Amino acid sequence: MIKNERFVPLQPMREKPFLLEKLDLKFRWGNYGFRVLRFHLNSFAPGAKIGFHKHSEFEFHFVASGKGSVVLDDQTYFLQEGMFYLTGPDVLHAQEMDQYDPLEELCLHLEIVPLTTDSFIERMDNDKSIASVEPADWGKEQEVSEAEQCVRQLYDLPARPMMDRRQTMSYFYRAYDAIVNHESGVYETIRQCIIQIMLLTTHASNQEKQPWLTLPHREASEVHFQMACQFIRDNYMFPIALEEVATTVGISKRQLQRVFQKYTSATFTAYLEEVRLTHICTELRIGNKTVEHIALDNGFENVNYLYLVFKKRYGMTPRSFKEQSQQIINE
Known part of the structure; x- marks a missing residue:
């Protein structure tokens, strides 16, 4: 069945839904570094469920077609095509797809890292006379300001679905199309598409050809490994299957x-x-909680299983490890 493509041409992206993820995409905008973790079209099975989880980065979700629901901050929201929502760092969320018309979601998972301030901007702030003897900053100051404002607004964006009234989804397809057609300047095009996705997301709360294979790549297995490891690091304190x-x-x-x-x-x-x-070893060394509490707080169903795993790994029980660590600290 060919599903509705009212918001973005989906059929070309369905052929290679994870094409953008094969690129090792990192760039600087203002005083921030951006690393793309996921950038794809995800077609879910009817009635599929994704349990509660969180990320340490930003994840942009755009509903390209279909229906479903999402739970954000203990509130359940209905989802339909043309809507989007943003899950920021440590926002717990869960999804469920419609039984008859499941979601197709355009997803951008982005790590945002503060970088050191540009040395030239710092020197201009310290010595205004530099501006008269050195070239202009070519818009650097404006770029730094806009990037700062955008990132700040992303953190402040409410965790609830909204309508994509600015056709933000079209930038997913624009990035995809640039690669497929081997466009000149493809990396900058994708960079600008990602920046536009971020900017338009924040606005919603206010109402000659180079082959892409020459770009830095990651193996698909490396992407999967990094995502799995990050998921575990973010959610190790919960039951994980x-x-x-x-x-x-x-x-x-x-x-x-x-x-x-x-x-x-x-x-x-x-x-x-x-x-x-x-994590348990750290808590045993410096914390005051009981071994039982530490076990439950770190994803173990019961303390007996922790004792079994811990002794196999370290050759002693958690209690012995705690006592030994405290003796060393007190010496």
Whole structure:
């Protein structure tokens, strides 16, 4: 069935929905660095559910077609084509797709990192006479200001769905089309598309050809591994199942196991336990909570299982580790 394409041409993107994710996209805008983690069209199965989770970055969700619902801040919202919502850092959210007309979602998952202030701008602030003897900043000051304003507004954007009245979704297709057609300046085009997606998202709350293969790339398995690891680091304190992470990353359980074997020479479960144990060791060294509370706060269903895993990993019980650590601190 060909679904409605009222907001953006979806059919070309359905052929290669993860094409943009193959690029290692990083750029600077103002005094911020931006790294693209996900940039794709996601077509969900009827009735599919994605349980509560959070990210340490920004995730832009645009409903290109279909229906569903999202839970944000304990509030359930209906979703339909033409709507969007933003989940900022540590915002818990869950999704459910319509049984008969499931969502197709354009997703941009973006890490935003503050960078050091440009040295020339700093020197101009300290010595205004520099402006008369050195070239103009070529709009740098305005760029820094606009980027700062945009990022600040992203943090302030309410966690609720809104209508995409500014045709923001068209920039997903514009970025995709630039790669497919091997456009000259494709990297800058994609950069501008991402900036436009951010800017138009914030506005909503106020009412000769180069082959893309020459760009820096990541293996698909590397992308999947990075996403899975980030998901675990963000959600290790909750119950996490292999199937849940595989669904979030967009691959099968078996594929995800192979990815972990490739990059860690261990299983998914072993990696998850290692992340949890690292946090537990820190709490045992410096915290005052009981071992029972620490176990539950770090994703273990009960303290007995923690004792089993901990002793196998460190050769002693959590309680012995805690006592030993406190003795060292008191010496």
